[in-house]
Amino acid sequence: MRWCFSFIFVLVLVVLHLDGLARSRALATPKTASPKVSSPQDLLSFTHYLNTCPDVEGIIQNKVRAWVKKDYTLAASIIRLHFHDCAVRGCDASILLNHAGSERRAEASKTLRGFQVIEEIKAEVEKRCPGRVSCADILTAAARDATVLIGGPFWEVPFGRKDGKVSIAREANRVPQGHENVTDLIQFFQARGLNILDLVILSGSHTIGRSTCHSIQHRLSNFNGTYKPDPSLNATYLRVLKGKCGRRYNYVDLDGTTPRKFDTEYYKNLGKKMALLSTDQGLYRDSRTSPIVEALATQPELFTNQFAVSMVKLGNIQVLTGKKDGEIRGNCNFVNPY
Numbered sequence: 001m002r003w004c005f006s007f008i009f010v011l012v013l014v015v016l017h018l019d020g021l022a023r024s025r026a027l028a029t030p031k032t033a034s035p036k037v038s039s040p041q042d043l044l045s046f047t048h049y050l051n052t053c054p055d056v057e058g059i060i061q062n063k064v065r066a067w068v069k070k071d072y073t074l075a076a077s078i079i080r081l082h083f084h085d086c087a088v089r090g091c092d093a094s095i096l097l098n099h100a101g102s103e104r105r106a107e108a109s110k111t112l113r114g115f116q117v118i119e120e121i122k123a124e125v126e127k128r129c130p131g132r133v134s135c136a137d138i139l140t141a142a143a144r145d146a147t148v149l150i151g152g153p154f155w156e157v158p159f160g161r162k163d164g165k166v167s168i169a170r171e172a173n174r175v176p177q178g179h180e181n182v183t184d185l186i187q188f189f190q191a192r193g194l195n196i197l198d199l200v201i202l203s204g205s206h207t208i209g210r211s212t213c214h215s216i217q218h219r220l221s222n223f224n225g226t227y228k229p230d231p232s233l234n235a236t237y238l239r240v241l242k243g244k245c246g247r248r249y250n251y252v253d254l255d256g257t258t259p260r261k262f263d264t265e266y267y268k269n270l271g272k273k274m275a276l277l278s279t280d281q282g283l284y285r286d287s288r289t290s291p292i293v294e295a296l297a298t299q300p301e302l303f304t305n306q307f308a309v310s311m312v313k314l315g316n317i318q319v320l321t322g323k324k325d326g327e328i329r330g331n332c333n334f335v336n337p338y
């Protein structure tokens with residue numbers, strides 16, 4: 001019975017996977033993600049920079065590799081930066097804009113890192129092909145390269161995103177922070193054209209990287225000081241976390257067992273009540289997501305393959321591709337002055 005259920009479930013995943021591939025081949029923005037209907041010239045393409053900046057992917061890859069070699073933790077930070085970009089106004093590099101009241105200055109963006117990497121890549125790309133390559137495309141490719149560098153899958157990145165001109169802190173503060181329930185998470189993803197499978201798969205990014213203790217403080221004790229830890233937290237793990245979280249901005253690994261490996265331990269941890277974030281633990285408890293968690297915990301190749309598919313979908317959210325949409329910024333931190 002159990003075996004049979006597993007089999008059917010895997011079949012469903014395979015079908016979803018093929019569906020995902022078909023969508024990513026078509027490269028259209030998911031319809032639910034944007035009110036705008038894409039016309040053929042509006043689509044992203046694999047050959048977008050073939051004539052205008054043929055070496056762009058090599059430049060990006062070399063820079064990301066050099067930075068990650070110096071500081072391994074940047075790989076995870078770049079992947080998260082891409083998520084926070086795409087989650088607000090689509091993948092338009094709005095997260096990079098650095099002015100008063102911008103997304104980057106929001107409370108929820110406080111622990112984002114990797115801005116300097118993108119800045120340096122952009123400077124190099126501008127030298128080689130000035131005014132051609134968008135910051136949104138650079139960040140998208142950098143997230144792919146960061147994934148590969150930490151042992152994750154490779155996927156082809158379609159290009160042609162323009163950079164947005166609008167960035168509002170209040171909108172960045174709506175990106176999930178780790179205390180939401182699964183319904184909130186599903187709704188947030190669905191509003192961006194991502195389904196429940198994408199939610200569980202992309203949460204698997206937490207197989208690497210770190211969180212500040214600040215983000216999990218509510219699980220360790222409550223605010224009026226009476227000690228009351230989250231009952232869904234493994235007691236042994238709780239002791240470890242309390243030892244590490246003496247200060248609010250100390251770091252703890254998101255994957256408590258293999259923090260440096262891009263693997264499925266993250267999903268196995270959920271079964272041991274060892275998720276760092278309560279949102280991650282929630283995926284194991286909720287009947288809409290738990291079968292997917294269980295399948296991924298035992299099928300590493302399923303995680304790897306579907307991660308690539310879901311990342312392409314993430315990178316295609318509400319992209320600006322029309323002639324009149326957005327711009328190619330000269331400096332990723334500011335909109336063009338003219």
Ligand code: HEM
Pocket residue numbers: 073076077078079080083111113176177178179185199202203205206208209210211212213214215254277279314
């Ligand atoms: C499902 C909703 C999600 C929630 C609630 C969430 C929440 C968080 C939180 C609270 C942190 C730690 C922040 C800190 O205190 O420093 C974090 C880190 C991270 N998140 Fe998520 N996240 C979600 C989805 C995603 C997605 C979709 C991705 C990528 C596709 C992602 C990639 C990462 C990575 C790589 C880190 C580690 C960053 C670093 O080490 O600098 N997350 N996330």
Ligand SMILES: *[C@@H]1O[C@H](CO)[C@@H](O)[C@H](O)[C@H]1NC(C)=O
Pocket residue numbers: 180181183184
């Ligand atoms: C989830 O949280 C939201 C608030 O963020 C709340 O309105 C909603 O009732 C909660 N849903 C469930 C099923 O707990």
Ligand SMILES: *[C@@H]1O[C@H](CO)[C@@H](O)[C@H](O)[C@H]1NC(C)=O
Pocket residue numbers: 234235236237271272273274
């Ligand atoms: C807590 O974690 C340990 C491993 O650290 C595991 O052996 C144990 O089964 C977990 N306890 C629960 C209740 O899941």
